[in-house]
Amino acid sequence: MTFEVPQAELADLERRVRHALRTADDGALDVLGHGEITLVLRLRTATGSYACKRLPAFPDPARFDRYRACLDAYLHRLADRGLTVAPTEVWHTRGPGGSVVAYCVQRELPAARLCSRLLHTEDEVWAKTFFGRFLDLVCAAVDPAVGLDAQASNWVDTDGTLTYLDVTTPLLRDARGRERLDVRLFFTSLPWLLRTPVRLAMSKSIFDKFYAPRGVLLDFLGNLHKERLGALVPAFLDEANARLNTPLTAAEVAAYYREDARMWELIQRLRAADRFWHRKVRRRTYPFLLPPPVDR
Numbered sequence: 001m002t003f004e005v006p007q008a009e010l011a012d013l014e015r016r017v018r019h020a021l022r023t024a025d026d027g028a029l030d031v032l033g034h035g036e037i038t039l040v041l042r043l044r045t046a047t048g049s050y051a052c053k054r055l056p057a058f059p060d061p062a063r064f065d066r067y068r069a070c071l072d073a074y075l076h077r078l079a080d081r082g083l084t085v086a087p088t089e090v091w092h093t094r095g096p097g098g099s100v101v102a103y104c105v106q107r108e109l110p111a112a113r114l115c116s117r118l119l120h121t122e123d124e125v126w127a128k129t130f131f132g133r134f135l136d137l138v139c140a141a142v143d144p145a146v147g148l149d150a151q152a153s154n155w156v157d158t159d160g161t162l163t164y165l166d167v168t169t170p171l172l173r174d175a176r177g178r179e180r181l182d183v184r185l186f187f188t189s190l191p192w193l194l195r196t197p198v199r200l201a202m203s204k205s206i207f208d209k210f211y212a213p214r215g216v217l218l219d220f221l222g223n224l225h226k227e228r229l230g231a232l233v234p235a236f237l238d239e240a241n242a243r244l245n246t247p248l249t250a251a252e253v254a255a256y257y258r259e260d261a262r263m264w265e266l267i268q269r270l271r272a273a274d275r276f277w278h279r280k281v282r283r284r285t286y287p288f289l290l291p292p293p294v295d296r
């Protein structure tokens with residue numbers, strides 16, 4: 001245990017989340033941040049403030065136990081490779097019909113120290129030293145069995161240390177290159193149209209990029225466009241290419257970002273439609289908290 005998860009307060013947060021989902025009104029939830037898939041909620045308590053990341057519901061305790069083992073293995077592997085990861089605990093409770101509802105919980109870290117923010121607020125000298133440290137970490141951590149989603153918004157820089165935040169989707173592969181994560185479960189929040197077996201098979205290629213430094217860096221650089229930080233790409237490219245056998249080009253980064261943006265836009269539109277279908281047509285609770293639309 002790295003910290004005590006405030007049990008009663010989390011149970012109360014989950015009650016509020018269920019209420020928000022049931023009433024289709026998440027306006028009263030305290031949102032700390034979001035990624036492409038979901039919202040991160042803030043929980044203020046007497047012992048401090050926490051970042052709470054709700055996972056897709058696990059159909060049974062065995063599926064939940066497997067997730068937990070996978071997350072633990074991932075956290076250990078990253079630590080072994082010298083990465084500082086935000087201490088992460090898992091809290092869970094029973095959901096409807098024997099299911100398990102769980103959250104990854106971290107202490108709230110200062111938003112002003114988020115690297116996607118610092119790349120806007122700090123100067124070029126900071127950006128350069130940041131990128132050098134970042135490259136060292138990515139090159140030490142990533143290989144065909146251990147992946148990283150290294151976007152700038154997944155790191156916090158405090159006291160000269162880069163801390164990695166985004167561990168809810170553990171990127172670990174077995175010796176045969178199969179995802180150890182229950183990918184099918186983590187795709188339940190995608191509309192059924194995207195969940196066909198063919199598309200699940202495609203997920204292999206979607207995940208591939210996270211398991212090689214070149215792919216991780218391509219994704220990082222591409223996402224700078226989303227963060228309106230495209231001006232940094234040329235300087236970062238030179239530094240990144242000094243470490244890569246096959247250099248990246250500015251055109252490849254731009255094309256990658258256009259493709260990635262198109263994919264996420266499509267997913268967001270389909271999910272919004274799916275939510276509408278649940279709520280307005282079938283009159284059922286839509287079970288996921290969706291992030292706001294992103295301006296790409």
Ligand SMILES: Nc1ncnc2c1ncn2[C@@H]1O[C@H](COP(=O)(O)OP(=O)(O)OP(=O)(O)O)[C@@H](O)[C@H]1O
Pocket residue numbers: 032033034035036037038039040051053086106107108109110111114153154165166167168169
């Ligand atoms: N411990 C934390 N302290 C402060 N802010 C956080 C913390 N964890 C997450 N956040 C905020 O929430 C955002 C999203 O968090 P995170 O990257 O963990 O999830 P995600 O991107 O939604 O994951 P996924 O990409 O798997 O959907 C971060 O970019 C950051 O703004």
Ligand SMILES: [Mg+2]
Pocket residue numbers: 034035153154166
């Ligand atoms: Mg993230």
